[in-house]
Structures are given as C-alpha cells and as structure tokens.
Amino acid sequence: MSGIAIITGSVSARSKTSALAARIAARLVREGFRVTTIHVRELPAEDLLFGRVDSPALADAARVVAEADGVVIATPIYKASYTGALKAFLDLLPQFGLAGKAALPLATGGTLAHVLAIDYALRPVLQSLGARHVVAGLFLLDKALRLGEDGLLDVDDDLGSKLEEIVKPFIDSVIRQGLPLPAREVAA
Ligand SMILES: Cc1cc2nc3c(=O)[nH]c(=O)nc-3n(C[C@H](O)[C@H](O)[C@H](O)COP(=O)(O)O)c2cc1C
Structure with a gap:
C-alpha cells in the first residue's frame, strides 16, 4: 500500500486549510492509500525554529515524509506566500527530501490577487526538494470554504x-511511480 504524507501549514486551531487537507485525506484513504497528516x-516550535532535526517529533515527521510515495502540501497564503511555519519545516528536510515523490500543492487565501502563489512560491520549493512530479494545484478563497x-x-x-x-491526477502520478520505466527510457 502506498503512503501519502499530508503537510498542513496553518498556525490556526480552527483552520480551513486543515479542513481541506482532512477532506483530501479521507478521499485518499478511500482510494486505499495509507495517509499520515503532519x-x-x-510540532515543537522551538525545535522548528532552531532547526533541531534530531528532536524526536521532528525526526518522526521527517520520517513520515521520507517514507511517503506522495506528498500533499496544504497552506494558507500569508503575506503573498506560504506560511513561515511551513517553511521552517520544509527547511529541515534533506536537500532532495521529496525525490521520487509526487506532490500536490494546495492553498487557501483571502484574495485572488495571490492566486498564483502556488506557482511562484510553493511549486519552486517543491521542485527544489526534488519532487518527481508536482501536479496542478488548487487555490481556494477562504470565503468559499465553510x-x-x-x-x-462543507463540500457542495x-x-x-x-x-x-x-x-x-495526483493519485495517477503516485501510482505511476511504482511502475517500471518503459524500455526506451531505461536505455537512454
Ligand atoms: C498573517 C496573515 C497573513 C495573510 N496574508 C494573506 C495574503 O497575503 N494573501 C491572501 O490571499 N490571504 C492572506 N491571508 C488570509 C489567509 O490566507 C486565509 O484566510 C486562509 O484561508 C487562512 O487559512 P486557515 O484557516 O487554514 O488558517 C492572511 C492571513 C493571515 C492570518
């Protein structure tokens, strides 16, 4: 069974982004994936800020990401980008910590002015972490989420x-990565 890690970047206890992530998690579980949400x-804030990768909670979270076949990153937009809390966590992953993995970026925000934040902010960091395939993401306005x-x-x-x-497409990408490469690509 393939594993999916979902990483949520909101700092709010009652978070629309986390609720969106939970909805995606339930869908992936129905599809037969083993899903773990971070x-x-x-996570311990001080360990995050001081980059203590050996702290047990951070080491566990990093292991969940390392063992996953696909990663969903769900963040609110703060100041035209993903949250600082999310960045603090991503900074702790190894340089190519998403190598070989499919990635699905999701964002919620208060203004359509930042609808492209997924593409100019989140996608580059996922690519720099070596994600094999960053599928098309989704930005949702907070006022459209109840x-x-x-x-x-509430999902209409x-x-x-x-x-x-x-x-x-994310599910297809995760499944595809388990398949052998066509002979032509292996020989190249
Ligand atoms: C500190 C802060 C900064 C924000 N900056 C932006 C922003 O630059 N652009 C935007 O579209 N929304 C911005 N928002 C709105 C949030 O992205 C939006 O309400 C989001 O859905 C909150 O998600 P959450 O409920 O998961 O915390 C900001 C909210 C906060 C608290």
Missing part, C-alpha cells in the same frame, strides 16, 4: 468536483 502547528460546527469542511457539488479534478 500539522506543522503541532466549516461546520465539527470543524469539517462545485467544490467536490474541483477537488476531484486535482486529486485524480
């Missing part, structure tokens, strides 16, 4: 089909 806000009392995301048909559109 909420960066739950949380229920239980903290779960429109949102449901947007999520399906981005999850399917």
